[in-house]
Amino acid sequence: MALAPLDWAVLALYFVLSLAIGLHYTRRASASTAEFFVSGRNLPWWLAGTSMVATSFAVDTPLVVTAWVRTGGIQENWIWWCLAMSGMLAVFVFAKLWRRSEVVTVAEFTELRYAGRSASALRGFRAVYLTLYANALTMGWLSLAMLKVLGEVLSVGKEWALVVTVLVTLLYGMLGGLWGAVVTDLFQFSLAMVGSVLLAIFAVDAAGGIANVLAVVGNPPVGASAGRDVVSFLPPLEAGGDFWSTPLATFLMLVTVQWWSNKNSDGGPVVVQRIAASRDEREALLATLWFQVANYALRPWPWILTALASLVLYPDLADPEIAYPRMMVDLLPAGLRGVMLASLTAAFMSSFVTFINLSAAYLVNDLYRRFLVRGASERHYVAASRVASVVAVVLGGTVGYFATSISGLFKLLLELGAGVGLVYIARWFWWRVNAWSEIAAMLTSSIFTAVLRMSHTWGGPEFTFPQVVLLNAAGSFLVWWAVTLLTAPTPMPKLIEFYRKVRPPGWWGPVRSALPEGSAEAAGLGRSLVLWAISTVFVYAALFGTGKLLLRAWVPGALLSAVALATGAYLWRNLSREKVAALLR
Numbered sequence: 001m002a003l004a005p006l007d008w009a010v011l012a013l014y015f016v017l018s019l020a021i022g023l024h025y026t027r028r029a030s031a032s033t034a035e036f037f038v039s040g041r042n043l044p045w046w047l048a049g050t051s052m053v054a055t056s057f058a059v060d061t062p063l064v065v066t067a068w069v070r071t072g073g074i075q076e077n078w079i080w081w082c083l084a085m086s087g088m089l090a091v092f093v094f095a096k097l098w099r100r101s102e103v104v105t106v107a108e109f110t111e112l113r114y115a116g117r118s119a120s121a122l123r124g125f126r127a128v129y130l131t132l133y134a135n136a137l138t139m140g141w142l143s144l145a146m147l148k149v150l151g152e153v154l155s156v157g158k159e160w161a162l163v164v165t166v167l168v169t170l171l172y173g174m175l176g177g178l179w180g181a182v183v184t185d186l187f188q189f190s191l192a193m194v195g196s197v198l199l200a201i202f203a204v205d206a207a208g209g210i211a212n213v214l215a216v217v218g219n220p221p222v223g224a225s226a227g228r229d230v231v232s233f234l235p236p237l238e239a240g241g242d243f244w245s246t247p248l249a250t251f252l253m254l255v256t257v258q259w260w261s262n263k264n265s266d267g268g269p270v271v272v273q274r275i276a277a278s279r280d281e282r283e284a285l286l287a288t289l290w291f292q293v294a295n296y297a298l299r300p301w302p303w304i305l306t307a308l309a310s311l312v313l314y315p316d317l318a319d320p321e322i323a324y325p326r327m328m329v330d331l332l333p334a335g336l337r338g339v340m341l342a343s344l345t346a347a348f349m350s351s352f353v354t355f356i357n358l359s360a361a362y363l364v365n366d367l368y369r370r371f372l373v374r375g376a377s378e379r380h381y382v383a384a385s386r387v388a389s390v391v392a393v394v395l396g397g398t399v400g401y402f403a404t405s406i407s408g409l410f411k412l413l414l415e416l417g418a419g420v421g422l423v424y425i426a427r428w429f430w431w432r433v434n435a436w437s438e439i440a441a442m443l444t445s446s447i448f449t450a451v452l453r454m455s456h457t458w459g460g461p462e463f464t465f466p467q468v469v470l471l472n473a474a475g476s477f478l479v480w481w482a483v484t485l486l487t488a489p490t491p492m493p494k495l496i497e498f499y500r501k502v503r504p505p506g507w508w509g510p511v512r513s514a515l516p517e518g519s520a521e522a523a524g525l526g527r528s529l530v531l532w533a534i535s536t537v538f539v540y541a542a543l544f545g546t547g548k549l550l551l552r553a554w555v556p557g558a559l560l561s562a563v564a565l566a567t568g569a570y571l572w573r574n575l576s577r578e579k580v581a582a583l584l585r
Helices: 005-024 033-041 045-056 060-072 074-081 084-101 109-113 116-153 158-206 210-217 247-261 269-277 281-298 300-313 320-331 336-372 378-402 406-416 421-429 435-458 465-486 492-502 509-514 525-550 554-573 577-583
Strands: none
Touching: 005 158, 005 336, 033 158, 033 269, 033 336, 033 378, 045 158, 045 269, 045 281, 045 336, 060 074, 060 116, 060 300, 060 320, 060 336, 060 406, 074 247, 074 300, 074 406, 074 525, 084 247, 084 269, 084 281, 084 421, 084 492, 084 525, 109 116, 109 492, 116 320, 116 336, 116 378, 116 406, 116 435, 158 269, 158 300, 158 320, 158 336, 158 378, 210 300, 247 421, 247 465, 269 281, 269 336, 281 525, 281 577, 300 320, 300 525, 320 336, 336 378, 406 435, 406 465, 421 435, 421 465, 435 465, 492 509, 525 554
């Protein structure tokens, strides 16, 4: 399909604005690695939080959400909805702790929390682990998603179009650092949301309106979702057949295990980088809260409505992940098609530049500066960071070139990280966790995933996704727990230093007893957990209440909306400056 001149003009304007922002912040980002990686720790909450949302709103998200709805119904989205529980835990428990730590990356945290050669080894190992595994896989599925979009929009040259897009992203990321990334995120997130709402309106209208969409998808068979209740928010209770292959088994695993066992259980690298860049602990808490609310309560429904309409318009597609860009091509007029393509490009670039910056931070802050070249000038390390950005792009692009499924890479990342979440939580609450605990969890989680996934190739059983996650979480826990008890604890002087700086809650009795002046248990955990529970109810009530109203289920929609309003009002009253200050003590 050929884009109209107006579409090309919209795209050109978008690229010019993105580059202009990067150029504007070049001098500021070049001042130091603190400016380049954490914006001089001076981001206001609304900018830091919006940057978190923009990064999570990647080009892959609407494509994979559409595919999940087409193949498993709305309830399939629990694969990411379950993470709202750990997300809200990050708001009220971990955001203040991360900001107090004043680290640049999650890898740097290891030498704040632990001591000795094991801590140094863990820092270096985790930097490589995150760059080669987590970030490369994420950048790979982002590249794959953008290729699928460009493949629908452009009849030829999609690979070259992706190269140009990546080069522009790399350029403003190298120039502006995190400052350029977060300011561009604000503009890109706004554009991406406008595009997703526009396509939802056009798609539902083309499918005959929401009443017709509900009538059609409510009468199976409809494409790949035949035989399922497509609009249900929960899986069917009837297990039938092999329980572990059912949606119910997956759902139960997600809401009981996955939310706390995943690699982002205490925040995750992207969120932590924005927390570290926030002005203070209060701004960090508010930024993380805004991210969770926008991520789960505001964003999903334009994508889901578009996905439901796609079942009416394209009941049979070999690749369900191309339904979203195909509707963009078929339904939008010239001009709006350019806006939509620019919005998806914005979604791609906002996420891609974040992982470029994060990978550069790991390679320079946690490897190059820490182990290879010490004592050089800040200008030298900023230059090294720009070289590392190129390395990160090559790694991510290589994964994307050989990948075939966005959803497959996403599930692989969940499986690989299922064994590390609990140790990441435990290190904040239990003084006995040491560097070997984390190393054991990271290694065993990867090994267990590989063994369970390949079991059928050598004659063993073929494990399903919920089985892999559950066995990985349980097996990794047993290994790292045993390693913790069999190895020496972190030296007491390091634990005292960490406790004084971060003031973590939980089981730190021996450390508090060793403090010369004595210390009471860190305040605020009980109230933090109450706010976590209420905020989790608020997010789910807002998410499902909005959905029920959009799908014309008026009574449950009204009831859920009332719950959202009540819990939201409670949270609002507890977010005054004075009450947040008390929470942060």
